[in-house]
Amino acid sequence: MTSYLIRPDLVTSPDGPFLAAAELTQAEARETPPHSHARGQLMGALSGLMSVGLDNQNWVVPAVHAIWIPPHCVHSVRSYGPFSGWSVFITEPRCANLPGAPRAIRTTALLREAVRRAATWPGAELDQTQARIAEVVIDELRASKEESLALPRPEDPRLIRITDALAADLSDNRRLEEWAAWAGLAPRTLSRRFLAETGLSFAQWRQQARVLRALELVADGVAVTTIALELGYENVSAFIDMFRRALGTTPGRYLAAEETNDNAGA
Template identity: 55%
Template sequence: MAISLISPTLANSNEGPPLLAVARSSGSVRVTHSHRHARGQLLGAAHGLLSVDTGRSRWVVPATHAVWIPPDVPHSIRSHGPFSGWSLYLAVSACAELPEKPCILAVSGLLREAVMRAASWPGQTFSAAQTRLVAVILDEIRTLPQVPLGLPMPQDARLLKIAEALSDSPHDSRHMKEWAQWAGVAPRTLTRRFVAETGFSFTEWRQRVRLLKALEMLAVGRSVTAIALELGYDNVSAFIALFKRVFGVTPGRYNGLMR
């Protein structure tokens, strides 16, 4: 089990400051088993993909977005690749105007920079300037749009094994039958259950996890050609066409809208 981002005592207390911020990086995969705490949590990655399980929902989320987890909601987290991310823990009093259910939020550059500043504060007693920045952070969170971006994860252990491997390595181009053999499941069963448990066929699911990774790569300035080739597309045109079909704009246009 990964070491908690903050102490369980702080996470489970609504006393003290309304907001606690933390940022962590590690060279290994982060796996946090199911737990809950009294404070609400907004969790994001600096790079890479995160899997977040809240019991009723399980998503893969790119670094361009964050997951909101209301107070007392059980959840577990897994990073795909070395972990580098941030988290805000909000007292119940600060959650009144935030969503009542777990959801995915688009994150602004302003919020990221403010979180990094707050994560550097050494104590829990805030100066007047720090208190003003906390108010800015809370206002920013309240206005973040909810987005249906997360990719549902299957519940079947064999399918989940495949989904996690693809999230770790979206470029892996093994055929469906090879994945089925690797996970010890019949190809027909894999095909049927992937649709039943995620709403996507195996091929569609794999395409979308690649697109989530592409969002992160676009955000850090990678070229469309480099992204397409690194993620295993046969040609750049195929990548652009799929991206536009899913997101409604080309990768270049999407990147311009996010700036």
């Protein structure tokens, strides 16, 4: 039996409140196959890990982040293990001034608190107080800065074999030439096709995969030394340097900022 996150009519119908929200806490993994709906959806994580499939990209959603999915955009959703998060559904006319393409954002304490309030509403037309809170959600989304949480997926089966193997073991430090030989490709072909199909070089793709995995582990409170080893770095300093170059801060400061946001929204 399907367990709905929110009443289906609040997702598919243009009628009803212009904004509806729901929160979800679960102990087991949850997977939703590719689908779309007329309302735009903003989905965020509070704890645990969620991924969103959009076109040929996989968007990882670590804690205190969210993904905006415009109306009619086909997407799939998967959570891994224990997870707590939320979703907001906005009617299509109210999406006109919101981003026209999917994007990842880092949420604010104000946005999360407004969503928490909205998730308690019954799904009826909004009163004046509720409408003001709903407008806060829309304003926060409109003003948010885009973050790079997407990992493009190639189409060539040989490249997919490589990316799947890397995703399973990001500590694998084989060079491009070694991966090419393993997959039966010439190094130049691998390099050229990787860039053409993902928009990233092989080295950039692997680093992005490591950054996203690092965000997941940092959000779960895993020790920095353990993260560095899991991602294939010889020492903690090299990992911290990569993290700083990619995100503009160190893992410790990133986690402290998340904890500050959580406390502010509590």
